[in-house]
Amino acid sequence: MLFTAMFNTAMKNGVAGKAKMQDDKRKQAQHCLQCANYYITHDIHFMYGCRVFQIKSKRQPILDVVDASGDICQGFKAKPERQK
Known part of the structure; x- marks a missing residue:
């Protein structure tokens, strides 16, 4: 029982950690799109x-x-503001 509970907790944290990592990568990619050097x-x-x-x-x-x-x-x- 204790092992199962620990395993389930580890799996939840692993999945949550992976989702957080993917969110971080998306934010970093957005960082490039807003850069003048990209x-x-x-x-x-x-x-x-x-x-x-x-x-x-x-x-x-x-x-x-x-x-x-x-x-x-x-x-x-940062990219310069576009003229409208």
């Missing part, structure tokens, strides 16, 4: 790029930056 490369294999880190990636560049450095992107520069 661009679409038009390369079919590496579609997304970052001018600061000079990388092309299959996924949002911030995800590669976080994987490589363990820290959030230090090259973020």
Whole structure:
């Protein structure tokens, strides 16, 4: 009984932790979309790029930056406001 309760708790925490991780990745990807250094490369294999880190990636560049450095992107520069 005790093992089952501990297993169920661990599974719940694992699932919740995974969902939180996915939410963090979505927020980081949004971070790229709001950056002036982000661009679409038009390369079919590496579609997304970052001018600061000079990388092309299959996924949002911030995800590669976080994987490589363990820290959030230090090259973020907000896009200027669009004229209406």
